Amino acid sequence: MKITVNVWRQKNADAKGEMVGYHLDDVSEDMSFLEMLDVLNEQLTLAGEEPVAFDHDCREGICGSCGVVINGIAHGPEVTTTCQLHMRSFKDGDVIDIEPWRAGAFPIVKDLVVDRGAFDRIIQAGGYISVNTGSAPEANNLPVPKEDADHAFAAATCIGCGACVAACPNGSAMLFTAAKVTHLGLLPQGQPERESRVASMVAQHDAEGFGSCTNIGECTAACPKGIPLDVISRLNRDLLGALAAGQA
Amino acid sequence: MSDTYTPTGAAEQFIEHGEDIHDTKAPSGPIERRWEQRQFDAKLVNAANRRKIKIIVVGTGLAGASAAATLGEAGYHVTSFCYQDSPRRAHSIAAQGGINAAKNYRNDGDSVYRLFYDTVKGGDFRSRESNSYRLAQVSVNIIDQCVAQGVPFAREYGGLLDNRSFGGVQVSRTFYARGQTGQQLLIGAYQALERQVAAGTVEVHTRHEMLDLVMVDGKARGVIVRDMVTGEIESHTADAVVLASGGYGNVYFLSTNAMGCNVTATWRAHRRGAYFGNPCYTQIHPTCIPVSGDYQSKLTLMSESLRNDGRIWVPKKAGDDRHPRDIPEDERDYYLERIYPAFGNLVPRDIASRAAKYQCDDGKGVGPGGLGVYLDFADAIERMGRPAVEAKYGNLFDMYARITGEDPYTEPMRIYPAVHYVMGGLWVDYDLQSNLEGLFVTGEANFSDQGANRLGASALMQGLADGYFVLPTTIANYLAAGPFEPVPEDHPAVLEARQAVEERIQKLLAVDGNRTVDSYHKELGHIMWEYCGMERTEEGLTKAIGLIRELRDDFWKNVKVTGEAEELNQTLERAGRVVDFFELGELMCIDALNREESCGGHFRAESQTEDGEALRHDDRFAYVAAWEFGGEKPILHKEPLEYEYVEMKARSYK
Numbered sequence: 001m002k003i004t005v006n007v008w009r010q011k012n013a014d015a016k017g018e019m020v021g022y023h024l025d026d027v028s029e030d031m032s033f034l035e036m037l038d039v040l041n042e043q044l045t046l047a048g049e050e051p052v053a054f055d056h057d058c059r060e061g062i063c064g065s066c067g068v069v070i071n072g073i074a075h076g077p078e079v080t081t082t083c084q085l086h087m088r089s090f091k092d093g094d095v096i097d098i099e100p101w102r103a104g105a106f107p108i109v110k111d112l113v114v115d116r117g118a119f120d121r122i123i124q125a126g127g128y129i130s131v132n133t134g135s136a137p138e139a140n141n142l143p144v145p146k147e148d149a150d151h152a153f154a155a156a157t158c159i160g161c162g163a164c165v166a167a168c169p170n171g172s173a174m175l176f177t178a179a180k181v182t183h184l185g186l187l188p189q190g191q192p193e194r195e196s197r198v199a200s201m202v203a204q205h206d207a208e209g210f211g212s213c214t215n216i217g218e219c220t221a222a223c224p225k226g227i228p229l230d231v232i233s234r235l236n237r238d239l240l241g242a243l244a245a246g247q248a
Numbered sequence: 249m250s251d252t253y254t255p256t257g258a259a260e261q262f263i264e265h266g267e268d269i270h271d272t273k274a275p276s277g278p279i280e281r282r283w284e285q286r287q288f289d290a291k292l293v294n295a296a297n298r299r300k301i302k303i304i305v306v307g308t309g310l311a312g313a314s315a316a317a318t319l320g321e322a323g324y325h326v327t328s329f330c331y332q333d334s335p336r337r338a339h340s341i342a343a344q345g346g347i348n349a350a351k352n353y354r355n356d357g358d359s360v361y362r363l364f365y366d367t368v369k370g371g372d373f374r375s376r377e378s379n380s381y382r383l384a385q386v387s388v389n390i391i392d393q394c395v396a397q398g399v400p401f402a403r404e405y406g407g408l409l410d411n412r413s414f415g416g417v418q419v420s421r422t423f424y425a426r427g428q429t430g431q432q433l434l435i436g437a438y439q440a441l442e443r444q445v446a447a448g449t450v451e452v453h454t455r456h457e458m459l460d461l462v463m464v465d466g467k468a469r470g471v472i473v474r475d476m477v478t479g480e481i482e483s484h485t486a487d488a489v490v491l492a493s494g495g496y497g498n499v500y501f502l503s504t505n506a507m508g509c510n511v512t513a514t515w516r517a518h519r520r521g522a523y524f525g526n527p528c529y530t531q532i533h534p535t536c537i538p539v540s541g542d543y544q545s546k547l548t549l550m551s552e553s554l555r556n557d558g559r560i561w562v563p564k565k566a567g568d569d570r571h572p573r574d575i576p577e578d579e580r581d582y583y584l585e586r587i588y589p590a591f592g593n594l595v596p597r598d599i600a601s602r603a604a605k606y607q608c609d610d611g612k613g614v615g616p617g618g619l620g621v622y623l624d625f626a627d628a629i630e631r632m633g634r635p636a637v638e639a640k641y642g643n644l645f646d647m648y649a650r651i652t653g654e655d656p657y658t659e660p661m662r663i664y665p666a667v668h669y670v671m672g673g674l675w676v677d678y679d680l681q682s683n684l685e686g687l688f689v690t691g692e693a694n695f696s697d698q699g700a701n702r703l704g705a706s707a708l709m710q711g712l713a714d715g716y717f718v719l720p721t722t723i724a725n726y727l728a729a730g731p732f733e734p735v736p737e738d739h740p741a742v743l744e745a746r747q748a749v750e751e752r753i754q755k756l757l758a759v760d761g762n763r764t765v766d767s768y769h770k771e772l773g774h775i776m777w778e779y780c781g782m783e784r785t786e787e788g789l790t791k792a793i794g795l796i797r798e799l800r801d802d803f804w805k806n807v808k809v810t811g812e813a814e815e816l817n818q819t820l821e822r823a824g825r826v827v828d829f830f831e832l833g834e835l836m837c838i839d840a841l842n843r844e845e846s847c848g849g850h851f852r853a854e855s856q857t858e859d860g861e862a863l864r865h866d867d868r869f870a871y872v873a874a875w876e877f878g879g880e881k882p883i884l885h886k887e888p889l890e891y892e893y894v895e896m897k898a899r900s901y902k
Binding site: 011012028029030031032034035036038039042044045046048049050051053055056057058059060062063064065078080084086088109110113115116117119120123124125127128129130131132133134135136137138139140142143144145146149150152153156157159160183184187189190 | 314317318321332333334335336337338339341342351353389391392393394395396397398400401402403404405406407408409425426428431432435438439440442443445446452454477504506507508540541543544545546548549650651652653716717720762764766767808810811815816818819
């Protein structure tokens with residue numbers, strides 16, 4: 001099929017960007033969205049133009065590297081990562097707008113590539129259990145109810161792609177932050193640091209310039225891993241507990 | 249093993265011979281005491297000195313993140329590099345199945361000794377007994393550590409950890425977190441790493457790629473990296489360097505590896521003198537989604553568990569292009585069930601892969617290009633009912649449907665083998681130190697523990713064993729002599745390495761030809777897959793060496809690398825990696841040509857039993873091939889393998 005793409009081109013962080021249109025004449029519906037961009041880049045290279053820069057790595061939906069806004073929707077029309085989206089979701093003659101994640105806390109590096117370093121810094125603020133290598137007790141000394149373990153797992157499947165931020169009208173990273181707070185807060189191992197963790201992670205979230213959460217729910221709708229909105233309720237409850245304890 | 253064996257020595261024209269390696273630093277004595285002995289003998293570094301010692305760790309997958317975090321906790325000053333935009337994205341994250349540990353929670357007869365035995369046998373007697381035993385010993389500590397970090401492993405209703413059987417072994421020793429075990433383990437290691445970043449012991453440089461190793465007075469003392477955002481070339485020096493940069497499956501272009509996985513860090517160390525061990529040992533996974541067109545960029549693995557209930561078949565008649573549902577039962581060949589009645593569809597990975605290739609070579613393959621076989625669930629759906637199949641395999645069926653656009657509930661899946669893992673890597677001793685002093689190598693980047701074939705759920709185990717437990721002990725023995733004399737930024741060795749990197753980049757940009765980097769990478773991948781893939785022959789390998797050399801020459805005349813050096817330039821990044829893949833590919837072919845036997849993932853057509861099974865030649869090839877970079881010809885050093893505990897036997901699955 002024939003496709004037209006309008007792609008955000010921006011030479012570097014300081015340059016002014018613009019949407020540029022390109023035509024592709026022979027797109028197979030079995031191509032992944034990123035393979036369509038590969039084909040475009042081969043075409044551009046042979047024409048002596050600069051290929052489009054975009055982040056991607058595993059191309060199987062788990063590393064969280066890829067992610068662009070497609071026709072205004074983070075990761076595009078299906079609920080999946082950009083790499084798992086296929087061209088059969090589009091039809092001959094379609095015009096597709098491709099933009100980077102739009103959020104103040106994710107500055108553009110080049111074209112479709114953004115800097116998501118803020119996510120790492122939120123984890124640094126407390127998204128872990130303080131246990132040094134070698135000091136762990138025997139694993140089965142600490143039973144964890146299966147239901148808690150399963151819920152913790154569901155929250156822990158977050159891939160840190162940033163679609164939640166891109167989808168949120170406030171540019172909030174609360175779903176990302178809350179997924180980690182929930183993962184660790186549901187486990188007995190995570191209890192000793194539960195209050196200090198939520199307080200410092202939320203403080204870092206705000207310091208990075210992410211917006212506040214107003215419970216709109218666009219984040220969970222765009223999340224390729226289906227992280228549920230109730231993780232944010234859990235974060236809020238833990239935050240209240242931390243406030244009451246004078247931790248926040 | 250066979251008296252019909254007549255070696256041809258076809259590799260001799262391409263190689264030179266060096267001295268054998270006899271000391272791997274493993275202690276002697278009873279195998280169960282060796283690691284404890286090494287720990288006791290290893291020198292310690294006092295806490296006050298650790299602060300003054302700098303360690304560079306390249307890569308943030310399981311082996312790199314666990315090492316960097318643990319060394320940071322110990323008080324060393326660690327500098328960590330990854331090419332991704334966050335350490336959490338390293339490709340360990342994509343591992344599905346699980347991680348083995350000899351906990352014997354199931355009381356089903358498992359033990360450290362049994363895991364050790366299975367690993368040595370699974371590796372087809374081409375791994376070291378001492379290393380494999382240590383791996384099995386340490387495996388139990390890994391699970392404790394990960395649980396304490398909050399890794400949400402699957403649990404039973406009583407709240408204790410669940411296990412499953414995996415990869416054809418008879419005990420249930422695999423710990424798992426649904427189909428995302430690698431993700432959960434990596435997030436655990438990543439969180440431990442970020443905790444150390446917050447503590448100030450570890451500095452992480454994301455979007456930085458190592459392009460050379462700095463050797464000073466025979467010791468590894470630093471790396472040259474490129475900041476992939478600004479293009480700036482930076483030099484970093486330290487007291488020791490750890491490479492945890494993963495495997496090189498992308499030499500085949502198409503593999504289950506992430507797009508960025510590459511050999512550059514280890515290859516550049518090889519060019520600086522580090523031996524490369526067993527480069528030809530690759531693992532090809534039988535159940536991947538087949539290629540759909542020339543634009544294909546990577547292959548996706550489907551869990552091996554599908555073979556428990558799916559039946560593999562091809563049409564009996566070559567070129568039969570009817571819809572699979574229109575092909576009657578008696579015109580189908582369930583070839584695995586026919587050839588291997590005892591194991592049927594559950595034969596080991598290498599056998600299942602090769603059998604699929606033979607069917608396709610005979611023109612019976614299905615789907616685009618005839619490169620696929622059917623994996624059919626019609627019988628399973630009839631026997632178990634669709635809801636039961638959905639419950640067991642639903643997520644895999646969904647993934648298949650998303651990628652192919654076909655519904656596996658109503659028509660059979662198409663599968664084909666794909667490159668998945670490499671057992672080869674930089675040669676290391678028992679301490680995980682390469683032959684270069686101060687250069688340590690962990691995880692898939694080293695060659696050490698898996699022999700010629702890796703068992704399922706053992707890669708995650710090795711990465712974490714190396715990073716959490718083995719390296720932190722053994723590297724201390726080396727660093728006890730430090731801190732070493734600091735290496736200034738303007739030291740001649742640093743300047744020379746830096747200049748070499750800069751010149752290589754300029755050379756790539758200067759070619760300005762008319763062919764894209766990817767087109768070369770794809771062509772190299774075709775050559776490797778065709779001649780150094782599932783089945784290798786003397787004729788094919790010799791031909792491949794010539795083809796790779798021609799292609800490499802053509803690359804340097806006609807490649808087109810757009811853009812500039814001083815900016816984010818993904819084409820330039822890929823070009824640099826392909827340059828190293830050319831050289832690695834040639835060495836893989838030479839290693840495969842030299843190894844005139846079949847073992848594990850390496851199958852030489854000339855060396856098979858009457859039944860078509862792999863035939864080892866222990867009298868001549870029970871050694872590790874450690875290759876020294878020799879410019880024109882690589883130099884072969886043999887490390888003899890001795891088996892004191894496990895008797896060397898041939899595999900049989902009939």
